[in-house]
Amino acid sequence: MSFDLHAVIRPEVRAQVPYRTGVEPPAGPRVKLDANESPFSLGEALRGELAAEFARALADVALHRYPDPTAREVRALLARDLGISGEQILVANGSDEAIQLLQMVVAGPGASLAIPVPTFVMYAIGGRAMGIRVVEVPLGDDFSLDASRFLDTLRRERPRLVFLAWPNNPTGNLFDPGAVEAILGACAGRDCHALVVVDEAYVPYSGESFLPRLPECPNLVILRTLSKIGLAGIRLGILIANADVVQEVNKVRMPYNVNALSQAAARVVLAHGDVVAQQAAVIVHERERVLAALGAMAGVRAFPSRANFVLVRPQRSGDAVCADLLARGIVVRNFSRAPGLADCLRVTIGSREENDAFLEALAASVGPGRDT
Secondary structure (H helix, E strand, O other): OOOOHHHOOOHHHHOOOOOOOOOOOOOOOOEEEOOOOOOOOOOHHHHHHHHHHHHHHHHHOOOOOOOOOOOHHHHHHHHHHHOOOHHHEEEEOHHHHHHHHHHHHHOOOOOEEEEEEOOOOHHHHHHHHOOOEEEEEEOOOOOOOOHHHHHHHHHHHOOOEEEEEOOOOOOOOOOOHHHHHHHHHHOEOOOOEOEEEEEOOOHHHHOOOOHHHHHHOOOEEEEEEOHHHOOHHHOOEEEEEOHHHHHHHHOOOOOOOOOHHHHHHHHHHHOOHHHHHHHHHHHHHHHHHHHHHHHOOOOEEEOOOOOOEEEEEEOOOHHHHHHHHHHOOEEEEEOOOOOOOOOOEEEEOOOHHHHHHHHHHHHHHHOOOOOO
């Protein structure tokens, strides 16, 4: 039998490189600062309530039945907190699924999407896998968004979809709101009609949102997630848009895409927004402390951040510094070889003790006497 796998796999897929979550950490104690997770486990009282809710779900939910297909209770809680209607919300299996659904609704002959680069790689990976042409617009040396260049690209390429991570990942900065507004307007005009996706995965740490613009912007889509506030394990993403957009996206959503236990966990946490806000405030305080320490450290440049991570560029090889950190049990995300991110490392803000361990290890790696 001579089966040729390449004969059945689309060229767009064959050309892809699988998304990698990071390196395999060494055995033993480690400080995990590579995945933009919260360092907090939601506290003793809230964890106890989560355990009780799971017990109730296991006792009361007929696990031989499918979960609520539209996560009505979760959407109702989100609608209450956001001040919008449940019809403007779609709950997904992580924001990755929401990204994929948006790409599915625009995919087709001649379809393209536009993104700044560097940014979250799943925008491009998912788009190319669906045969969508990905148009990349480079950011400035300081990772700022060149509005004029982006608008010229929109007029020329006429994409159906635009992704703007706000704050951007992995750079951590907020693009100029005026530039985002200009893109929203340009994508609802004579030269271009596109959904503009403002990915607010890190809104608990930035405190900035385009949600108030939703009523005036029919092409605006906002993404949120529970992954960055202590629930990365349940994979629950949130798509927010005008009801007619949500209705179209729902047409390609798989039935029962969010399981019953994830919905139960989300209900508990969304009922305790005060705990999440307190923990986010601690992380923001730690972020500023870490940035100040990095700013005083020779041999490394730290970029401003409004997320729960910082991007650093050591004067030494990023690969070498990453290896030094790993040898000390500090796991960070190495972007050294990514376009526009030469020698850059992305470091999640952890607990105070974890951050101190990282700073000590980084200082030892980039300090005097180390080669470049």
